[in-house]
Amino acid sequence: MAFDSTDRAKLNWLVRKVQDLEQILLGIQQVERYELMWLDDFRTEIAHNTSVTQGVVETVHKLADKLQQVIDQGSDPVELQALVDQLKTNDGLIADAIAANTPADPTAAPPPEPAPA
Secondary structure, X not given: OOOOHHHHHHHHHHHHHHHHXXXXXXXXXHHHHHXXXXXXXXXXXXXXXXXXXXXXXXXXHHHHHHHHHHHHOOOOHHHHHHHHHHHHHHHHHHHHHHHHOXXXXXXXXXXXXXXXX
């Protein structure tokens, strides 16, 4: 059976449609690759944030344990003051770390002035 001009036209139309579909598929694959890269970046950031958060939680637990030990030992004022000083130091370090890793919000009001110590 031979192809006539109508058959060839239909075949050419079909070939163009397949080529169009291939281009659409390539576009979808590019979007997928971009989304996967974004997702990997997001996972990395979550892992980092989780690690930082766990470090903060561990520090708070250690300080609470130390404070409980001081209380159990009869509340030495010098040791209590040392713990208070350590808490203030850690508080400042945590606040600085959060501020350094938090993007500025241009619509946010300026932070309040710290209370005098």
